[in-house]
Amino acid sequence: MAILSKIRQRTVVLIAVIALALFSFVLADVIKQGGFSGEKTTTNVGVIGEEKIEQEAFARQVENYRNQLGANGSTMRAVNQVWDAQVNQTILKQEFEKLGLQASRAQILDYLEDQLAGNPTFSNDEGLFSESKMVEYVANIQETKPQEYIAWQNYLDEIEVQILTDSYYNLIQAGLNVTLFEAERIYKLNNDNLNLEFAYIAYEEAEDVDISKSDIKSYINKNKERFKQDAKADIEYVLFEELPSNEDDAKVKSDIQALITEFKTTEDTEDFVNLNSDSPYKADFQFEYDLKKDFSQQLYNLNIGEVYGPYKDANAWKLSKLIETKTIADSADVKHILVTFEGARVDPEVTRSKEEAEMLADSLLSELQSDKNKYEEFAEAFSSDKLSGAKGGELGTLKFGRLFGGDKDFNEKVFTAKNESIQVIESDFGYHVVHVENLTEPKKAVKLTTLTREVQPSEVTTTTIYREASNFLLDTREKDFDELATEYGVNIKPINGIKKLEERITGLGVQRPIVKWAFEKENQVGDTELFEISQGYVVAKLVSRNEKGLQSVEQASAVVTPILKKEKQAENIMKQVSSNSLEDFTAQFGVDKKRATAVNLESPMLTGVGEEPAVVGAAFGLEVGNTSAPVKGEKGVFMVKLLQRNEASELPSYSGIAKQETEERLKNIRGQNSKLLKALKETREIEDNRSRFY
Secondary structure, three states: OHHHHHHHHOHHHHHHHHHHHHHHHHHHHHHHHOOOOOOOOOOEEEEEOOEEEEHHHHHHHHHHHHHHHHHHOOHHHHHHHHHHHHHHHHHHHHHHHHHOOOOOHHHHHHHHHHHHOOOHHHEOOOOOEOHHHHHHHHHHHHHHOHHHHHHHHHHHHHHHHHHHHHHHHHHHHHHHOOOHHHHHHHHHHHHOEEEEEEEEEEHHHOOOOOOOHHHHHHHHHHOHHHHEEOOEEEEEEEEEEOOOOHHHHHHHHHHHHOOHHHHHHOOOHHHHHHHHOOOOOOOEEEOHHHOOHHHHHHHHOOOOOOEEEEEEEOOEEEEEEEEEEEEEOOEEEEEEEEEOOOOOOOOOOOOOOHHHHHHHHHHHHHHHHHOHHHHHHHHHHHOOOHHHHOOOOEEEEEEOOOHHHHOHHHHHHHHOOOOOOEEEEEEOOEEEEEEEEOOOOOEEEEEEEEEEEEOOOOHHHHHHHHHHHHHHHHHHOOOOHHHHHHHHOOOOEEEEEEEOOOOEEOOOEEOHHHHHHHHOOOOOOOOEEEEEEOOEEEEEEEEEEEOOEEOOHHHHHHHHHHHHHHHHHHHHHHHHOOOOOHHHHHHHHOOOOEEEEEEOOOOOEEOOOEEOHHHHHHHHOOOOOOEOOOEEOOOEEEEEEEEEEEOOOOOOOOHHHHHHHHHHHHOOOOOOOOHHHHHHHHOOOEEEOHHHHO
16 A cells, blocks of 8 residues: 555656656657658658559569569569569559550450450350350359459459550550651751861860869759769678688598598498488499599599598598499490380370380390390380480490489499390389490499588687677777778778669678668768678678769769860860851961861761761751851861762652661660650659668
């Protein structure tokens, strides 16, 4: 009661404490979600125009696509593919709505008839598509199978989109057709040519000019499309790789060395290897050339029961024991007749039993031992291996160990046989009547088994590596990253131009957490962070980050400065020109007069200068004998005089040009990456929030 009384006395205080706790909880969540940072919480993966892409529906599509990709497909690959498809589909649907395009019932039925033709569920007694059968099917699944009905509705939606897409592209194509009048103009533009005189003052010889930051900024603002950029980041990293130490290596060597005596004397070698080795028991006959070069002589010359090792092979210590030796041919020409039986799953048409197959194989063997010339005839008539049967049973020249997937028993029986012998050998496929020819000279083969111990970093080693990486991270708070890398003996790897939705880091593979960290707003240039990866630990440093939008003056300077210099130099030169005479121009500036012939608009080349489209365009606007005003060109300021206009001869028809130009215009307007879709995207406000969810 005393406790309750005290609680009552402090009710106001208690309420205040609870309220403060709740506020702290909410505040923490708001801060975490970016509620006060200007970055609004959203459940939308994106917004295209006015249409939102809900996260839940998007996630389902990503999961479905990820499953389709299989083991080689990453989540981000699925995210990006689904996003691109969603954006394209949404933009097209918005265009359909704007144009008032609709798919009629007749169009949908025509499409369904084409797609479902031959399907018995939707066919009448004559095997033709039946609308009434389809209506009956839909009514049935609507009542009994709601999931199938939803799938059917989605199928109809897809059909409608496809019909509208075809209609939309047909409208676009109709507007892109080149008329005969246009074709004639194109022909004239490409084939009319001029003879002219010109002179120019090269920019490189003009007086230098200064370009200010405000000049560059003004140019960027006037040409925003050209200087748009995606968000990008530059990082550098050092890798503390989890590699075994010398002590780890010595420990594994010592452990495997302790097993030598028992390995030699064990009565069950297979069981011993399976219990003590990182690799399962394996023992196949091998020739000297099959063995690893560095150890081939030692292994090949072992005595039966003798053990060689421990020896280091790649990242493992090994012991090898000789089990058996045999003298075997290492290659031969082999033919076979496969007599299979029901249940062997080789030939579904075969109904004979296993016993009957054995009797037939023995019967063929008996016949062939009397007359080998019948082999080709029997192979074609009786072999269930149709491929070799058509070639008289020939399997070609085979190496030991390569016959029928390396079947040990089969290989040994074939390659220890006598030359020109025929025998019956059983396998999982049936009974093989095998003819062996051209056996090579038998040579010694050894059957070895190997006990393997991989050298892995120990717990002490991994702890030491983690501690070293952590210390490096702490030191980056006070010391220079480059100097620390030298001090710790690690290499710095720079990675430039990472995009916000990428997932791969060169040298590290898929590392989405590092990419996300580089773009998190709370992280600043110069910040460092530790990441655990499969190879060990990475300490990454954020070197720079550019937000999505226009390039800064510094970023654009290298491109813009030469452009503005040319413009200012051209203005200065053009102000100095005192006459419209080409002769006066050359005299005033001390430049030579040049001549160019057969110049046209398709290839606006001036002799000794290069491409100058603006200059050639100005020349086409002149009357013969007239001189242009000063023209700002690519290489300098020009003055040009038209000497002669050479008009191309008329063509009997311009339909060929019209067709060719139409095809060129229509090229690449369809498809996910078409120029048309790209143009449509530029007319939409697209909000992309993928990086908040993935």
